Amino acid sequence: MERVLIASSGEKATSVIVGLVKETYPNCQQAVVNTGSETRRSIAQNDYDAVLINSPLSDEYGHELAEHITQSTLSGCIMIVKAENSDEVSYSLEDYGVAVISKPINKKAFYDCLHLVNASRKRMLGLQKENIKLHKRLEELRTINRAKFALMQYLNFTETQAHRYLEKQAMDMRCTKLEVAKEVIKTYEP
Secondary structure, eight states: OOEEEEEESOHHHHHHHHHHHHHHOTTOEEEEESSHHHHHHHHHHSOOSEEEEESSOSSOOSHHHHHHHHHHOSOEEEEEEEHHHHHHHHHHHGGGTOEEEEESOOHHHHHHHHHHHHHHHHHHHHHHHHHHHHHHHHHHHHHHHHHHHHHHHHHOOOHHHHHHHHHHHHHHHTSOHHHHHHHHHHHHOO
16 A cells, blocks of 8 residues: 545544554555545545545544545545444445444554455456456457448448458558558548
8 A cells, every 4th residue: 555545633543543554554655634625635636545534524424525435536445433333334335335443443453454445446456457458459349340341331341251351451461450440440431
C-alpha cells in the first residue's frame, strides 16, 4: 500500500490511526483530512489505495461518504465506528465493499482489515486490467467484422472469402488483420 487518506475529526484518534497505518505499511504516504467535504475534494484530485473514515466526522456521519468512495474510485474503504453501531453500519455498507471496524480499535483486527482491503484492491485492479484488455479485443473484432461486411457488400465476397482476404493481406503486408481491416473500412466506407 502506497497512499492512504485518513478522514478523522478527533486529534487523538487520528494520531492512533496514523500510527497503526505506519506500523502496518512503514513506507506508505498518508494524508489526513477532517471533514467529509475535504475527503471528497481529496479523492477527486488524488488516487489512494485506501480511505479510512473515523466516524463520525465533523460535518457528516461518514456512511454516505464511504458509499461515494467505493462507487467513484478504486480505493479500498474502511470505516471505523463505535462498537454499538458497527453491526448496523456493517450491514448497510456490505453491498458496497466497505470494511467496518469497531472502536476501540483492536490492533490485530486493524492490521488484518488493512491487509484484506489492500489484497482486495489489488485483485480488483487485476480484474479491471483484464476487463480493459477484453474490451480492446472486442473492439478489434468489431472492426474486423465491419471490414468483412464492407468486402461482402462492395465486392460480393462471401464471409469466408472476406476472412481469407483479410488474413492474406495481413500476411502479405506483414501487419495485423486489424490494420488491414481499418484500411478496408477507409476504402469502402465514407
